[in-house]
Amino acid sequence: MEENTVLDVKNLKKYFMVKMGFLKSLLSKEQLYVRAVDGVSFRIGEREIFGLVGESGCGKTTTGRSILRLIEPTSGQVNFKGSDLIKLDPTEMRNMRRRLQIIFQDPYESLNPRMSIYDILAEPLQLQHIAEGPDEIIGLETKVLGEMGLVPPEEFLYRFPHELSGGQRQRVAVARAFIMTPEFVVADEPVSMLDASMRTEVVELILGMVQKLACAFLYITHDIALTRYICNRVGVMYLGQIVELGLTEDIVHHPHHPYTEALLAAVPVPDPTARRREIVIKGEVANPINPPPGCRFHPRCPYAKGRCGKEEPKLSPSGKGRTVACHFPLE
Amino acid sequence: MGLLDVENLTTYFDILRGEVKAVENISFTVEKGDAFGLAGESGCGKTTTALSILRLLPQNGKVISGEIHFEGKNLLEMNPEKYRKDIRWKKISVIFQGAMNSLNPVMTVGQQISEAILTHENLSKEEALDRAGKLLDLVGIGSERVERYAHELSGGMRQRAIIAMALSSNPSFIIADEPTTALDVIIEAQVLKVIKDLQKKLNIAMAVISHDLSMIAETCDRIGIMYAGKIVERGDIARIYKEPFHPYTKLLLGAFPSILGPIAKLSRISGFPPDLLSPPPGCRFHPRCPYAMDKCGKEDPQSIHIKGEDHFVACHLVE
Amino acid sequence: MMLRGYLLRRILTSIFILWVVITLNFVIFRVIHPVGDPSQLIIQPGFPPEAREMLREIWGLNQPLFPDQYGKYILNLLTWQYGYTFSTPPRPIGPEMAWRLRNTLILLGMGLIGTVAIGLPLGVLAGSRRGKKTDVLVMGAGLLTWGLPSFFLQLLFLLFFAYYSNVWFGFQLMPFGGVMSYPPPKNPIILVGDVLQHAAGPVITLILISFGSWALYARNMIIDALTEDFIVTAKAKGLRERDVLYKHAFRSILPPIATMIAMAIPGLVTGAIITESIFNWPGIGQWYIAALNTGNHPVTQAVLFNFAFLMIIANLLSDVLYGLLDPRIKVGVRR
Ligand SMILES: Nc1ncnc2c1ncn2[C@@H]1O[C@H](COP(=O)(O)OP(=O)(O)OP(=O)(O)O)[C@@H](O)[C@H]1O
Ligand SMILES: Nc1ncnc2c1ncn2[C@@H]1O[C@H](COP(=O)(O)OP(=O)(O)OP(=O)(O)O)[C@@H](O)[C@H]1O
Numbered sequence: 001m002e003e004n005t006v007l008d009v010k011n012l013k014k015y016f017m018v019k020m021g022f023l024k025s026l027l028s029k030e031q032l033y034v035r036a037v038d039g040v041s042f043r044i045g046e047r048e049i050f051g052l053v054g055e056s057g058c059g060k061t062t063t064g065r066s067i068l069r070l071i072e073p074t075s076g077q078v079n080f081k082g083s084d085l086i087k088l089d090p091t092e093m094r095n096m097r098r099r100l101q102i103i104f105q106d107p108y109e110s111l112n113p114r115m116s117i118y119d120i121l122a123e124p125l126q127l128q129h130i131a132e133g134p135d136e137i138i139g140l141e142t143k144v145l146g147e148m149g150l151v152p153p154e155e156f157l158y159r160f161p162h163e164l165s166g167g168q169r170q171r172v173a174v175a176r177a178f179i180m181t182p183e184f185v186v187a188d189e190p191v192s193m194l195d196a197s198m199r200t201e202v203v204e205l206i207l208g209m210v211q212k213l214a215c216a217f218l219y220i221t222h223d224i225a226l227t228r229y230i231c232n233r234v235g236v237m238y239l240g241q242i243v244e245l246g247l248t249e250d251i252v253h254h255p256h257h258p259y260t261e262a263l264l265a266a267v268p269v270p271d272p273t274a275r276r277r278e279i280v281i282k283g284e285v286a287n288p289i290n291p292p293p294g295c296r297f298h299p300r301c302p303y304a305k306g307r308c309g310k311e312e313p314k315l316s317p318s319g320k321g322r323t324v325a326c327h328f329p330l331e
Numbered sequence: 332m333g334l335l336d337v338e339n340l341t342t343y344f345d346i347l348r349g350e351v352k353a354v355e356n357i358s359f360t361v362e363k364g365d366a367f368g369l370a371g372e373s374g375c376g377k378t379t380t381a382l383s384i385l386r387l388l389p390q391n392g393k394v395i396s397g398e399i400h401f402e403g404k405n406l407l408e409m410n411p412e413k414y415r416k417d418i419r420w421k422k423i424s425v426i427f428q429g430a431m432n433s434l435n436p437v438m439t440v441g442q443q444i445s446e447a448i449l450t451h452e453n454l455s456k457e458e459a460l461d462r463a464g465k466l467l468d469l470v471g472i473g474s475e476r477v478e479r480y481a482h483e484l485s486g487g488m489r490q491r492a493i494i495a496m497a498l499s500s501n502p503s504f505i506i507a508d509e510p511t512t513a514l515d516v517i518i519e520a521q522v523l524k525v526i527k528d529l530q531k532k533l534n535i536a537m538a539v540i541s542h543d544l545s546m547i548a549e550t551c552d553r554i555g556i557m558y559a560g561k562i563v564e565r566g567d568i569a570r571i572y573k574e575p576f577h578p579y580t581k582l583l584l585g586a587f588p589s590i591l592g593p594i595a596k597l598s599r600i601s602g603f604p605p606d607l608l609s610p611p612p613g614c615r616f617h618p619r620c621p622y623a624m625d626k627c628g629k630e631d632p633q634s635i636h637i638k639g640e641d642h643f644v645a646c647h648l649v650e
Numbered sequence: 651m652m653l654r655g656y657l658l659r660r661i662l663t664s665i666f667i668l669w670v671v672i673t674l675n676f677v678i679f680r681v682i683h684p685v686g687d688p689s690q691l692i693i694q695p696g697f698p699p700e701a702r703e704m705l706r707e708i709w710g711l712n713q714p715l716f717p718d719q720y721g722k723y724i725l726n727l728l729t730w731q732y733g734y735t736f737s738t739p740p741r742p743i744g745p746e747m748a749w750r751l752r753n754t755l756i757l758l759g760m761g762l763i764g765t766v767a768i769g770l771p772l773g774v775l776a777g778s779r780r781g782k783k784t785d786v787l788v789m790g791a792g793l794l795t796w797g798l799p800s801f802f803l804q805l806l807f808l809l810f811f812a813y814y815s816n817v818w819f820g821f822q823l824m825p826f827g828g829v830m831s832y833p834p835p836k837n838p839i840i841l842v843g844d845v846l847q848h849a850a851g852p853v854i855t856l857i858l859i860s861f862g863s864w865a866l867y868a869r870n871m872i873i874d875a876l877t878e879d880f881i882v883t884a885k886a887k888g889l890r891e892r893d894v895l896y897k898h899a900f901r902s903i904l905p906p907i908a909t910m911i912a913m914a915i916p917g918l919v920t921g922a923i924i925t926e927s928i929f930n931w932p933g934i935g936q937w938y939i940a941a942l943n944t945g946n947h948p949v950t951q952a953v954l955f956n957f958a959f960l961m962i963i964a965n966l967l968s969d970v971l972y973g974l975l976d977p978r979i980k981v982g983v984r985r
């Protein structure tokens with residue numbers, strides 16, 4: 001995997017300024033920040049699907065968007081095939097856009113309701129001068145719609161998003177990303193709005209396209225059970241940081257970080273005879289403006305000791321291909 | 332006869348283009364202290380079933396036929412004022428889908444809980460507020476939060492406040508419509524634990540409505556699987572999850588990934604659920620069913636009782 | 651502490667805005683567009699120079715614009731005195747402003763209260779009976795009068811209730827204009843009745859032309875509110891329909907309505923100008939028109955100052971009310 005690394009994210013940070021009232025900002029000396037992403041590092045190889053999992057607000061979306069510079073990261077490196085995306089000037093970045101694509105969670109919002117499917121797919125092609133004439137565009141479009149299982153494609157080209165079901169709309173969103181033959185794709189909860197029976201097909205389409213285009217893929221989700229079917233490796237995020245990273249199956253069966261263990265224990269299982277172990281941790285995620293000192297998880301951690309509240313654990317190797325940020329990793 | 336008996340309930344909505352056949356001839360029973368799960372995908376009629384029982388259908392919705400018996404009384408024939416006073420909240424309370432919005436943003440949590448109490452009991456305001464505080468203690472968010480507004484609570488706490496409210500007049504039956512959708516897994520687990528513990532402790536019967544078969548598996552003893560307005564299979568949950576008879580149940584269950592065990596292939600169902608304005612004739616699942624036979628497109632399969640078991644299936648394969 | 655800080659900030663910004671408005675007011679009428687020296691405008695050519703100088707002295711025109719005239723202008727406004735009219739003889743503006751402002755406020759206040767008191771409940775009623783007869787009736791009536799030009803309705807009123815009622819029934823339901831009869835009745839109770847009778851025409855017409863928009867607004871907000879989950883929950887709790895409607899639905903739309911009420915004041919003020927002219931109601935609107943026509947700048951400035959002051963107070967009030975009514979608002983942050 002080392003030699004064909006496509007994307008190498010190093011110590012990525014994104015702090016959002018907290019907006020304060022005029023008077024309040026006069027009174028307090030300090031500008032406060034939401035530390036949405038606070039030092040995240042990982043690599044993704046060719047044909048690899050890397051998963052970022054974690055609870056709401058832990059910084060998954062912000063990570064994905066900072067990598068693509070849809071929001072400007074505060075600091076860090078994003079090495080993509082030899083160039084650091086963060087350092088590119090606007091023109092270079094614009095040219096880079098074709099190779100980088102994103103799929104959003106909500107197909108209702110990410111597709112312009114006033115554009116036909118033809119226009120939705122043609123727009124990026126024209127912007128990046130990939131195809132110009134209508135014939136060439138239609139050719140590319142019918143091909144990708146066919147690959148997405150929207151058959152016959154001609155029937156879908158001139159429909160509008162509201163004339164499609166949720167599952168079909170999300171396929172159009174996937175098609176829009178892959179029609180550009182990208183080398184790296186971010187998918188932010190691409191199937192969480194779909195019913196279970198329709199998820200499988202969209203997931204399979206994504207898996208197929210990643211293999212076909214040999215691209216790198218970042219899959220963002222809160223559904224850790226589904227990542228087993230999609231991701232080779234996952235990173236578990238908590239309060240803006242990756243606390244554990246490794247092969248999905250290893251992590252799911254033998255979590256080393258107490259947070260991962262708690263997260264897995266909470267996932268419901270579709271089997272009434274296998275009811276969950278009752279280690280439900282207490283409390284809620286802390287405020288990312290003022291994260292707890294030491295290990296950010298320590299106020300909720302059932303294994304925390306004195307050291308945890310004082311010293312911040314660094315991500316360090318813990319077994320084969322696994323890194324964990326914990327002073328007392330589980331065995 | 333159970334605590335709640337729904338018999339051949341049919342509910343339609345009138346819209347400009349015609350009649351939405353949202354619920355068609357469904358039957359199920361919930362026993363005292365039982366947790367019944369009503370599962371199915373978006374738009375299959377789960378909420379409509381709940382609203383029919385609660386008699387809270389929107390103006391364009393109407394129960395076309397069927398009976399709903401609760402403690403032996405037919406709810407649909409009860410005088411509206413009597414229903415309001417004797418049944419609502421006092422006997423049947425509800426935790427709605429999208430509970431984030433189930434609290435009035437301009438009233439404190441305590442006001443909203445005590446309001447429910449005062450509607451049904453002759454107490455002073457102070458006594459009602461006091462009880463609201465005790466209920467908040469019970470669900471684990473602390474009585475000191477009675478004077479909080481919804482926006483001052485996290486999603487999980489809001490949901491618990493709503494559970495406290497649902498318990499406020501000691502109902503014997505609670506309908507929980509997607510009680511944990513939109514909550515994170517850990518918070519969901521916390522809330523489900525509160526619900527399960529209290530349900531057992533107070534011996535309350537529940538109908539849990541959800542699209543999430545995993546969540547239902549965690550909470551319920553019995554289940555009804557709905558597809559396009561019909562219950563296609565129902566009965567003991569362990570039995571049905573182990574060996575589903577209906578093709579839809581089989582495929583839907585297979586589409587849920589599990590965190591346990593080896594990775595099995597996820598199943599999928601081709602096509603899309605039908606438009607309920609004009610559902611397909613015969614079995615409503617037949618256009619998507621991999622086992623469909625000639626008969627399936629013509630005859631509506633009747634619900635068949637598997638002998639000696641708590642298990643009913645409506646599929647021509649099982650006849 | 652939070653509310654106090656918020657209030658303080660809002661008051662400071664309000665004062666700033668007021669200052670901007672009155673300074674613009676000064677700059678426009680005295681610097682950019684002075685209609686010449688008013689002493690030229692209104693003083694007869696044959697006036698002795700000493701008398702002219704005296705007038706200029708009273709008006710402060712013999713001093714430089716900045717800082718003296720401007721300073722005096724500000725000081726006048728702050729003391730609610732406004733100096734003297736550009737007329738011969740010059741009259742002090744303060745006392746006249748006081749009673750005219752009172753008249754305008756009577757008209758606006760009664761008009762606004764009446765409009766809101768009638769429009770809102772009707773709208774809520776219509777919204778709760780969406781599509782039923784009540785709804786159609788209320789909205790039909792509201793839209794009909796809303797669509798009429800106000801002066802047309804007001805002239806019709808004068809025609810029928812002041813003129814024809816007298817011609818046909820020998821009984822004048824409504825006076826032609828003014829605030830009270832002359833001489834005013836001595837008995838205070840009769841005086842109040844007399845003022846009310848004079849105000850009836852303008853107030854009723856004001857209500858008629860504007861209750862429809864309020865009813866429509868309230869109706870649509872109630873219809874939205876009634877689809878909220880917390881409303882269905884309130885019904886499920888067994889509350890009476892009426893309690894669901896007023897304690898939950900209406901209460902939840904109050905914050906934006908309070909803002910709307912305050913935001914309606916500017917429109918009412920301009921509406922009052924026409925209404926005051928038609929009903930010969932001696933308020934500041936009528937005065938403003940007259941002053942504009944004669945280039946009586948101190949008066950126009952004084953009236954504009956009061957308009958601006960009213961609007962800013964209304965705005966401040968609306969924000970504070972919103973904050974008080976909606977617990978989600980804190981320190982002036984609207985979500
Ligand atoms: N534009 C913004 N301004 C300020 N704070 C922001 C902004 N966007 C996100 N945040 C904050 O940054 C943190 C991380 O948000 P992010 O959306 O990345 O989380 P997430 O893991 O994608 O959550 P979810 O599962 O809910 O999508 C949150 O605390 C969020 O409130
Ligand atoms: N007021 C209404 N008017 C017309 N059709 C309606 C109305 N309410 C619901 N429906 C339709 O009735 C069907 C059943 O809706 P219902 O809300 O009961 O589904 P559900 O199973 O609760 O779905 P979800 O999981 O999305 O909540 C759907 O097809 C829906 O579009």
Ligand code: SF4
Nearest residue numbers: 614617620627646647
């Ligand atoms: S009845 Fe026929 S179509 Fe329906 S589920 Fe059974 S086999 Fe499939």
Ligand SMILES: [Mg+2]
Nearest residue numbers: 060061062188
């Ligand atoms: Mg996100």
Ligand SMILES: [Mg+2]
Nearest residue numbers: 377378379428
């Ligand atoms: Mg529903």
